[in-house]
Amino acid sequence: MSATTMSGEPISATTAAEHGVDLLQGDTGEWELVVGLEVHVELQTRTKMWCGCSTDFGADPNTNVCPVCTGQPGALPVVNEQAVRDATLLGLALNGEIAPICRFHRKNYFYPDLAKNYQISQYDVPLVNDGWLDVEVPTGDGQSVSRRVRIERLHMEEDTGKSLHVGDTGRLHGADRSLIDYNRCGIPLLEIVSRPDIHDADTAQAYLRELQSIVRATGVSDARMEEGSIRCDANVSVRRPGDELGTRTEIKNLNSIRSLGRAIAYEAQRQIGVIEDGGTIVMETRHWDEGRGVTETLRVKESVTDYRYFPDPDLVEITSPAEKVEAIRTLLPELPAASRARLGEAGVTPEQAAAIIATGLLPWFDDAVAAGADGAAAANWLVGDIAGQLSAEGLRIEAAGLTGAHVAELIALIEDGTLSTKLAKQVVAGVIDARGAKGPAQVAEDQGLRQVSDEGELRTIVEQVVAANADTVEAIRGGNDKAIGALVGQVMKETRGQADPRKTNELLREVIG
Amino acid sequence: MALSADEVRHVARLARLALTDAEVEALAPQLSQILAYAEQVGEVAAQDVEPTTHPFALRDVSRPDEPQPSLPREDVLAAAPHAEQDRFGVPRIVSEEG
């Protein structure tokens, strides 16, 4: 591509050295990796970008369609005002400058899932310019380093329909025909273009994760990669340190943050290999094959793509006067960086804080703390056992009916000795089974799950166990302290696992003497 | 400027028009003549002039984010040259998306 951005300015990239990132070692010397990311976010407005059709995900094919979004002759677009507000809010969250006047252009290309055969997008004057994002990149030793990635622009556009490829393979290649559903066509889409300021796969992944968290914090989208509500393409090139930017390839089909990292690492090595073998990098789009772990040529451009951008005469300019921008700024929620700081003060470890934010559990954390839970304990349960059980069940926390109050209740039951950690995990399972219709205390009561910590009751059981295991008792008295574990196990068995382990231990020692 | 036959074919590819050789041969001089006429706009000194895309400087036209009824699917698919599984059918797609 040309060495200028869409707004016509020269492309500027940072260097690996500025970011303290190691260079890549090739056979002929060192290489610097240069990556820029294009992220698409589907907005969660109620209606599409240009028409009043619903944006519901998963509706029957071609039921959320009208003359506008199916490109019927004579139909005209009208901007969804909420989409502009959402885009502005996200732009502010990304530290961007909101353009006082912006407009829409047509990007002309033929594709069956694009009903008008042009996409309404923004070109030389996008809504948002010059943002940035500070991302925390883990260094592998439990610590992290902060790197700033500049954002060139954020612009508004529309999504395309979905093609179902019918034939042998179900994939595009090998299909004998395709069937188009325009439900998704016209859903508001934001494109966020980073500067080529990324020099390793870890930073790319951290950037995408941070962006996803910010999108969720602002509430403009659920940003789910698996449902396509956030998508990422990577522009990858390599160069000798100090050289001009190398020819880049664009990698598509990155379906997870993990594939983003793998694909960048693979593509960097591939490009270095090609150049070191005397070849040249071809500007092209490459497809990431997750199964085989390789990128493949998707399209060799026979002629340079020519989108023939021009201002859409069906739409008018959008202005963002300072008052409007400031009013939207007041709607900015706490952003992940601030949340991380706050969680740290509440005693949550950085890893857990990152996990809580990335998985969207912050509201549950806040609710639990508001209901009296200790921050560290709430974080432990949320990203530990609760997340584990939900993931095993394939459920999202809201679908499971778990609330922050439930978490607080659970922790209180542990703290007052009613539940052991082990029992508490069973209680979590019970709450999930009931989809939240029963809280932890109710589940514990219904299932008779409570620690036996009443001293009189426990002492009787301990005495019975000691009497029935004379050999073991002898061994302990003879100095085999570890053998006490077997007696604890016996007590647990007698109490169906509900004995308080600490107290059991104490009583055993006391009775054995 | 005069358009060559190859340039005509290039433009036809962009416009997704299958032109016969005869059409290409006929179009090259016609398009060249029309462009030569249209190129008169270049005689106007307009470096500092803002382009006009609308006679009226309307701004900020938008609609509230309120759902409106969609069309019945039958009405939309009725006009489709090929419909299958409630979708619009097309032959095998060879190129990749823009």
Add this chain to the structure above:
Amino acid sequence: MVLTRLSAVELAQKLRTKDVSAVEVVEAHLERIAAIDGVVADGDVWRAVPADELTSRDIHAYLHVTAAAAREHAADVDRRRAAGDDLGPLAGVPLALKDVLTMRGAPTTVGSRMLEGWLPPYDATVTERLRAADLVVLGKTNMDEFAMGSSTENSAYGPTRNPWDLGRVPGGSSGGSAAAVAGLMAPLSIGTDTGGSIRQPAALTGIVGAKPTYGTVSRYGLVAFASSLDQAGPFARTVEDAAHLQTLIHGHDPRDSTSITDTPADLLTTLRDGIDGLRIGVVTELQGDGYEPGVRRVFEQALERFERLGAKIVEVSLPHAGYGLPAYYLIAPSEASSNLARFDGVRYGLRVDAPTAEEMNAATRAAGFGPEVKRRIMIGTHALSSGYYDAYYLQASKVRTLIARDFASAFEQADVLVSPTSPTVAFGLGDKTADPLAMYLNDVATVPASLAGTPALSLPAGTAEAPDAPQATLPVGLQIMAPLLRDDLMYRVGWAFESDLGFTPIPAGDTAVEVA
């Protein structure tokens, strides 16, 4: 009383007093259509006979006649009138709709094979408003394919003939709508004007046609040619009828982002106020060489008439008007190349089968579009393409700014501007089809107002001979251009001129269609 000769206002009056019924009015028009237009008059929707079966006596103004729906609507209007319902001022008056506006219940073809038989799933805003006002739609009229042309010879369904002389064109692209009104097959019709497509056919068929201020009539449901220029407007045989019809269709539409929110001018209150003391600007650049002698003579007489009526003639200049046509032939095809991309054989209209989607698109477009449409798509695609955009599309858009500025300063010196509508009278069928550029020159006087967005009206100013027929009597049109949103002023000037002239806009003579 011959109902088809009456104006809309006269018909409305007789309908109001129940001298005639809406059904009778519709039947009279259907009868005339069946007699002279070349339609197969049976079934609910009558179809025009195929192009190769049309005779040289068939006007071929209509592509489809919605006979059953028109009769039903008329009967309903009569019922409601009998019941004492409060009806609109033109309720029960029939009209014809250019086949570029969508209407449920009949095909919308846009004069193209691409959309042959297409039944639109929705109504255009203009269609909705006309129906709400109880005007009875007689049918959809012939046009140059996708409104690209100045003679209606680019229709895929055969050319329309000029009722004044069946060997001549009615102008275009709204030639069918103009011929329907001039040929007494409707008192009113709707056309669309992008660079002159209402005004030029109005001039060539001796009737009134107006392009309203851009943005005052909704484009929702108007199959786009050039979005920043397209505007629907009225055809009628009198200025007053045209003002009434425009009143029914203009006004803000939230479905069109370019629709102006201001209340449009009241076109009727000041209609008869006269023009005493008004300054009428004659545009230096829109006269002289290139205009036929007959046209120039009639225009000179028109200026004298204005002076007699108390107006002051002033000479004004639109210095960039000469660049209007070159700019137009870059801007309009550029927008068209994008607007017409949606015709790809996937969702509606024609499909030509091929092994791949890409080949299917290309083959469908090759078969579905006619030569002029292909030419303009090619010009527009080239003008927007990488490396040419700045010199073509962008430069043309800047010239457009300069032309709009020219108009603004001219309107400081004059209240309205006038020029001949067309440099020629109606020309012969086939005379200009071989030379695209010669055809484009028809729009030289109408394009500047299109680029500036200003309202412009064409009305008959007299008749003249043709260069190829010294004995011919063919109408000559006068164009009146007014400042943005001052559509009222052009109607007022037009009405004063028309009342003084006393022109009878009904063709007569050996070559003309029979006058019933």
